[in-house]
Amino acid sequence: MKFSKRLKSVLPVIGLAALYGLIMLLKSMGIANNYHIQILMFAGVNIMMTLSLNVVNGFTGQFSIGHAGFMSLGAYGSAIITTLILKPSVIPASMQIPVFLLSLLVGGLVAAMVGYLIGLPTLKLKGDYLAIVTLAFGEIVRAGLRLIEPIGAARGMIGVPNYANLAWIFLFVALTLFFVRNIIYSRFGRAWIAIRDNEIAAEAMGIDSTRYKIISFTFSAFIAGVAGGLYAHVVSFIQPDTFSFVKSSDLLVFLYAGGSGSLTGSIVGALLLTSLPEALRFLASWRLVIYALVLVIVMLYRPKGLTGGYELPFLRITRKEIYENRKKKLPETPLQETEEGEM
Amino acid sequence: MATILSVKNLTIKFGGLVAVEDFSVDVQEGELLAIIGPNGAGKTTVFNMLTGIYKPTSGSIEMDGKNLVGMRPHQFAAHGLARTFQNIRLFHNASVVDNIKMAYTLHSSEKFFPALIRTESVVEQERELDMEVMRLLKIFNLDQQANLLSKNLPYGPQRKLEIVRALMLNPRILLLDEPVAGMNAAEIDEIASLIAQIREKFNMTIILIEHHMNFVMPIADRIKVLDFGKTIAEGNPEDIQMNPKVIEAYLGGGYHAIA
Numbered sequence: 001m002k003f004s005k006r007l008k009s010v011l012p013v014i015g016l017a018a019l020y021g022l023i024m025l026l027k028s029m030g031i032a033n034n035y036h037i038q039i040l041m042f043a044g045v046n047i048m049m050t051l052s053l054n055v056v057n058g059f060t061g062q063f064s065i066g067h068a069g070f071m072s073l074g075a076y077g078s079a080i081i082t083t084l085i086l087k088p089s090v091i092p093a094s095m096q097i098p099v100f101l102l103s104l105l106v107g108g109l110v111a112a113m114v115g116y117l118i119g120l121p122t123l124k125l126k127g128d129y130l131a132i133v134t135l136a137f138g139e140i141v142r143a144g145l146r147l148i149e150p151i152g153a154a155r156g157m158i159g160v161p162n163y164a165n166l167a168w169i170f171l172f173v174a175l176t177l178f179f180v181r182n183i184i185y186s187r188f189g190r191a192w193i194a195i196r197d198n199e200i201a202a203e204a205m206g207i208d209s210t211r212y213k214i215i216s217f218t219f220s221a222f223i224a225g226v227a228g229g230l231y232a233h234v235v236s237f238i239q240p241d242t243f244s245f246v247k248s249s250d251l252l253v254f255l256y257a258g259g260s261g262s263l264t265g266s267i268v269g270a271l272l273l274t275s276l277p278e279a280l281r282f283l284a285s286w287r288l289v290i291y292a293l294v295l296v297i298v299m300l301y302r303p304k305g306l307t308g309g310y311e312l313p314f315l316r317i318t319r320k321e322i323y324e325n326r327k328k329k330l331p332e333t334p335l336q337e338t339e340e341g342e343m
Numbered sequence: 344m345a346t347i348l349s350v351k352n353l354t355i356k357f358g359g360l361v362a363v364e365d366f367s368v369d370v371q372e373g374e375l376l377a378i379i380g381p382n383g384a385g386k387t388t389v390f391n392m393l394t395g396i397y398k399p400t401s402g403s404i405e406m407d408g409k410n411l412v413g414m415r416p417h418q419f420a421a422h423g424l425a426r427t428f429q430n431i432r433l434f435h436n437a438s439v440v441d442n443i444k445m446a447y448t449l450h451s452s453e454k455f456f457p458a459l460i461r462t463e464s465v466v467e468q469e470r471e472l473d474m475e476v477m478r479l480l481k482i483f484n485l486d487q488q489a490n491l492l493s494k495n496l497p498y499g500p501q502r503k504l505e506i507v508r509a510l511m512l513n514p515r516i517l518l519l520d521e522p523v524a525g526m527n528a529a530e531i532d533e534i535a536s537l538i539a540q541i542r543e544k545f546n547m548t549i550i551l552i553e554h555h556m557n558f559v560m561p562i563a564d565r566i567k568v569l570d571f572g573k574t575i576a577e578g579n580p581e582d583i584q585m586n587p588k589v590i591e592a593y594l595g596g597g598y599h600a601i602a
Contacts, residue, residue, distance in 0.1 A: 182460065186469070201432035203416035203417045204425075204426055322466055
């Protein structure tokens with residue numbers, strides 16, 4: 001009993017490590033090459049971006065279509081640290097990892113701060129209006145970065161040290177999933193879902209909707225910033241136009257094709273739709289047609305997304321789990337036996 | 344009895360239309376005040392002003408000597424005014440337990456960063472909240488449906504859930520907007536006993552809007568009658584039933600009593 005419980009909590013970690021081991025094995029056997037690894041790393045970054053978007057669009061019910069803007073702020077924020085300020089040539093090799101982590105934190109914080117400042121005046125807007133503002137925000141960031149000469153203006157930044165490898169990506173995707181899941185099953189996540197389901201009722205039930213929307217937006221921007229930082233250290237080269245509206249709309253596609261409001265959906269959507277265009281490369285130019293066609297078919301037959309609201313066991317927290325006390329046994333639990341429709 | 348809510352000369356205009364004019368009432372602790380009146384009389388508009396959804400053009404809403412006019416709805420809720428809606432407004436994609444937990448947001452002391460890593464103390468808080476919610480659900484006989492999505496509940500229990508959710512706010516005044524609209528006789532009886540139970544167990548002050556006369560008359564301590572935004576009568580149920588102005592406004596001429 002006790003052992004099985006402990007096993008349950010470490011199983012996701014073991015699973016992730018096993019998956020990583022498998023990929024490395026495939027690589028050493030020559031079945032997977034660097035190109036495959038690269039795609040997996042992009043997919044990981046996209047999973048984080050989709051989760052970030054899911055917090056705002058899927059759980060809080062707002063509509064951001066400028067998320068690439070936060071990603072670029074994070075990418076530039078962290079690249080400035082590792083490429084311009086604490087570049088590899090001026091720091092000892094042992095400091096590379098701490099500097100890399102510091103840069104990701106800075107990237108996240110820059111994005112979160114801007115998210116907070118943008119959210120403050122705009123989150124009173126609803127639906128379409130908020131969408132337009134976030135769209136404009138994304139374009140302002142892109143256009144602004146094109147004008148700043150010290151960071152390469154429109155040419156972009158080259159020579160960003162490629163600190164990020166697959167292991168780091170794995171770690172950060174796992175951390176993001178862990179954090180997002182925890183917050184969804186807390187007072188904050190419940191407030192977001194209440195706002196999404198019925199904002200008037202949420203307010204009438206004492207939920208300060210503006211405040212919780214700002215928290216959602218800031219949290220989401222932080223994740224997007226860290227994801228952007230990772231991206232910069234995967235590709236070594238970033239330029240403002242990478243983070244255009246096209247990037248934002250790709251993320252929306254990942255979110256809704258996978259299933260908004262579901263963490264599993266974000267993983268499936270981002271993973272599948274990042275690798276699909278690559279898998280279809282043999283079709284040459286036709287691949288984009290097929291890719292779009294696949295999307296149409298998905299949305300027609302799975303309007304709630306591929307996962308349709310399903311959540312993997314370790315990505316949800318059931319009511320049963322909060323009664324599984326590790327220290328003392330509770331005399332009686334008011335739990336009902338039927339477990340249905342958690343969240 | 345002490346006055347806990349003092350409403351003075353509440354007036355709201357939409358463009359040129361005066362929807363509610365000079366609505367005044369002193370609500371006494373523990374009483375059940377009913378607001379009745381024909382369709383379009385402005386009853387729900389009064390509720391929307393009392394919960395901050397509409398801002399009155401003039402007038403004041405005072406609790407503890409503080410004027411609440413101009414505050415946002417969640418601040419009205421924080422001051423102890425909890426309501427239900429005429430057209431049910433549940434959080435449809437959340438389970439029954441979660442619907443009620445959502446109304447606890449205001450009182451919850453969970454902090455963001457501990458919640459992020461889900462510390463032992465957060466789990467403890469979640470557990471206590473869950474037990475509290477289950478106690479409440481058990482009182483109102485909804486515990487069997489605890490894990491059901493609220494949208495999958497039948498109509499009657501949905502109305503009931505909305506009332507229980509409002510109670511979770513631990514309010515000082517409960518405002519019920521047509522709690523038995525669209526219900527059959529058996530369900531109406533159930534809500535009537537539910538309201539009696541709430542008054543008995545929680546000593547709750549209740550303001551209620553309703554059409555069904557035979558539902559309102561036995562449970563109300565005091566009735567205010569609205570017609571075209573104006574208060575046309577006020578008094579205990581017996582007086583209201585006899586009041587010719589009420590009979591006229593409500594049923595038109597020709598009727599001599601309200602059944």
